[in-house]
Amino acid sequence: MKKAIYLFILVFCYLPLQVSASSTHSNSYSNVNSPDVVIKHVYKEANLKGVIDFQVFKEGYNAYYNTKGRKKQLLTIIDYSKPSTEKRFFVIDLKRNKLVYHTYVSHGVNSGGREATRFSNIVNSRQTSLGTFLTDTTYYGGNGYSLRLDGMTHGVNDNARRRYIVVHGADYATESFIQRHGYLGRSWGCPALPKGLSRQIIDTIKGGSVIYAHA
Template sequence: MKKVLLVLALSLIAMPMYASASVISHYTYTKHNKSDLLAKDVYKKANLKGVIDFKVFNEGYQAYYNTPKRKKQLLTIIDYSKPSTQKRFYVIDLKRNKLVYNTYVSHGVNSGGKTSTRFSNIVNSRQTSLGTFLTDSTYYGGNGYSLRLDGMTPGINDNARRRYIVVHGADYANESFIRRNGYLGRSWGCPALPTKLARQIIDTIKGGSVIYARA
């Protein structure tokens, strides 16, 4: 009788342990795949095919998904693998599944000519930084209306504040500059935007949205 009771007791103890392992396994699987599924859903609903490669969008979406301090359902992607003569700055509204802006953006003067090939996190390098950024507040400075950025990728862009890497408008970031020179003008490392769009883009993405820059 004692042997039967012991076996029954051991069975009761083992059952919840088995159930818990099953739940944990299911949760891990769900968590791992959730962001991929969401990215595919947004990509399709926002009609981004042919506008931005899914691999690039998915990289940006994973950066957004894994940034806990974000405050807005907006994702900005800068694809520096494209030359400056192409519109490589994308702002996607993840709540409405809509591409809000797609325009030109400059890279740093020491990052390359028409195409950026060198990137840095070093102060005074005048090169572009890659990685995930969070937008902060606006101010008026030497480049006019500007948006402060915080670099969220350690060792890659976390000197953004010290380097004064901000979003701002610039005459050299306009399409007319490309027509005259064959390439977009370059900054000291800031992602400079066309003057006519700069303010409205800044006001859209300011206050805690994610920017993902890649090459």
């Protein structure tokens, strides 16, 4: 009898610990987990240390969490504080806590040369926009297979549709272009990706995932 009571107490005390431990693996905020706990957990599990600056990832994760209408557990971060010669486009699967793409991305021709220093929301500025975007549908245009974006940050990128800011592939967004010219080619404000990767990345992030552009 004493043994049965002991087992009951052991199981009763252990169950709450299991629930608490499992809750830290959920990529959403709760009364138990503070935002910082969740963000640090995802950052660690996805092995992002030394790949993405933690503060940039934190801003991106908060943008993801606060974006209404998102349909996918994917977060794309573009870190324009890095020069175009570095891989600064990151796609993170928040369901599996895994970095799935890490590649080059262009900035606007009027945003700067090797580094982007000027940003705009103005039509025809040919500058890059910062802030939070939500991906939409795909289409074939002048730059081939492309992905429409909606700017979600008021006054910062909400003219994305009017400016035709889309994700697309480009020959000038490749490592070979950097080797020839010493910098990545520039767009008219679109985040252009290497052509060899652009289609598969677009197909991964299309249809309601969050992009966060930082500088």
